[in-house]
Amino acid sequence: MILKNIFMYLAFVNILAFVCFGVDKQKAKTHQWRISEKTLLGIAICGGSLGAICGMRFFHHKTQHAKFALGLPAILIIQGIAAILVYSLF
Numbered sequence: 001m002i003l004k005n006i007f008m009y010l011a012f013v014n015i016l017a018f019v020c021f022g023v024d025k026q027k028a029k030t031h032q033w034r035i036s037e038k039t040l041l042g043i044a045i046c047g048g049s050l051g052a053i054c055g056m057r058f059f060h061h062k063t064q065h066a067k068f069a070l071g072l073p074a075i076l077i078i079q080g081i082a083a084i085l086v087y088s089l090f
Helices: 002-031 039-061 069-087
Strands: none
Touching: 002 039, 002 069
């Protein structure tokens, strides 16, 4: 049951991250209100790093910003290592 909830949460937060990158890209094109970089990175840190990377690549958004181009893969690696450590403890 807990594992199912974790997977549902991760699916949700990754879809959210992907959509946020798409929305922010559209807003950037039309010079409208934007989603802050802090929010985009925060969603990635909360488990949406894979969705954020996919959104960044799919929408070609924030690819020139080092904090995204290097930071998002670093977050994903750290989350992967943490998941392996937690899984090996239980």
